[in-house]
Amino acid sequence: MKKSIILIVMLLSVAALLAGAALCQDDLEYLDNEAFEDPRRPAVPFSHDTHNQTAELDDCAQCHHVYDEDGQKIEDESSEDQACADCHGLDDDEQKPGLMKAYHLNCKTCHISSRKGPVACGQCHPK
Amino acid sequence: MNVIYQFVAGPLAWAAFILFLSGIFLRMIQLFVKVNQPEKFLLHYFSLRYGLRSIIRWLTPFATTNWRKHPVFTVVTFIFHGCLLITPVFLSGHVVLIDEAWSLSWWTLPDGLADLMTLIVIGSCVFFGIRRIVRPEVRFVTDASDFILLVIVAAPFITGFLAYNQWFGATWMTIAHMLSGQILLAAIPFTRLNHIILFFFSRAYMGSEFGKVRHARDW
Numbered sequence A: 001m002k003k004s005i006i007l008i009v010m011l012l013s014v015a016a017l018l019a020g021a022a023l024c025q026d027d028l029e030y031l032d033n034e035a036f037e038d039p040r041r042p043a044v045p046f047s048h049d050t051h052n053q054t055a056e057l058d059d060c061a062q063c064h065h066v067y068d069e070d071g072q073k074i075e076d077e078s079s080e081d082q083a084c085a086d087c088h089g090l091d092d093d094e095q096k097p098g099l100m101k102a103y104h105l106n107c108k109t110c111h112i113s114s115r116k117g118p119v120a121c122g123q124c125h126p127k
Numbered sequence B: 001m002n003v004i005y006q007f008v009a010g011p012l013a014w015a016a017f018i019l020f021l022s023g024i025f026l027r028m029i030q031l032f033v034k035v036n037q038p039e040k041f042l043l044h045y046f047s048l049r050y051g052l053r054s055i056i057r058w059l060t061p062f063a064t065t066n067w068r069k070h071p072v073f074t075v076v077t078f079i080f081h082g083c084l085l086i087t088p089v090f091l092s093g094h095v096v097l098i099d100e101a102w103s104l105s106w107w108t109l110p111d112g113l114a115d116l117m118t119l120i121v122i123g124s125c126v127f128f129g130i131r132r133i134v135r136p137e138v139r140f141v142t143d144a145s146d147f148i149l150l151v152i153v154a155a156p157f158i159t160g161f162l163a164y165n166q167w168f169g170a171t172w173m174t175i176a177h178m179l180s181g182q183i184l185l186a187a188i189p190f191t192r193l194n195h196i197i198l199f200f201f202s203r204a205y206m207g208s209e210f211g212k213v214r215h216a217r218d219w
């Protein structure tokens, strides 16, 4: 009896571990810097789902936005099926910031206004 | 912490830039007023040709007798001033922030090279400090303010190096760095660091007097 309880507990914990690992794999952990020709800084750790849960961000379009031709943000559309790099080239294009600036403005503006989250270079690009 | 960062990177940075630029402007006006009043004749001597000749000669390593007399000091001085002026202007960390604020950007140094040039500035400051202690002829004209100025100059480089390499906590070190950089910028027009600007005027004047009036080189 005792042995089978131990066995069940062990099996359950292995299952939980595996499930956890699987979930973690779904969650992004680093933001890819491959799109930059020659990355100069370490890639940025960013656990997508955890971040958005703790920061209580429900609206995907806060980051995955869509704009119409006049540069107006379209309220109830989002672009999570596309990478930032699909629309943002390396250099600025009129109103559209280049890729690095797009990331920096998106992340930092919110961290400063919500007074939480990293703002200094070394906090986001840890060695 | 983000509130402090935001304050130091925002309003305080503005204040430092405004003090720096308006201070330089004031200094130049002050200089012209001073020269123009009792010593108007000084302006008669002024010659663009001889003025520029003198500036260029003194900005060329070993071109003048005085540079040749102190070879070690000359090499350190030229490398120090080069790194001091070039590193902050072409540093990726600075250009990234300026780009975000004003959409202005330009060529930047590779980060590793900038790191090395930063170390050279710190090392030179140590050299100048030791020189002021061990060389009697220099110690004679040295007082506490010389060391304070050296610390003010070295501080942004030391804290910048520590922030970039993320020693002792990147966040606080970055804040300390921005503060020390702002102190340096604000101090330039109001301390002897204003030789950055005055150098050109005093050399131009000396060059003019030696060239146009005495028809001689200024060594």
Ligand code: HEM
Binding pocket: A121, A122, B009, B013, B016, B084, B087, B088, B091, B093, B094, B097, B111, B114, B115, B116, B118, B156, B157, B160, B161, B162, B163, B164, B165, B174, B177, B178, B180, B181, B182, B184, B185
């Ligand atoms: C006025 C405000 C200033 C701000 C907001 C500022 C900001 C910064 C930032 C964010 C970094 C990057 C750290 C990193 O890459 O992780 C940095 C590095 C650096 N800063 Fe500044 N800075 C200022 C003024 C200055 C001044 C006046 C100087 C020197 C004259 C200076 C010299 C440096 C150096 C040498 C480094 C890099 C050191 C290295 O790469 O080893 N900074 N600064």
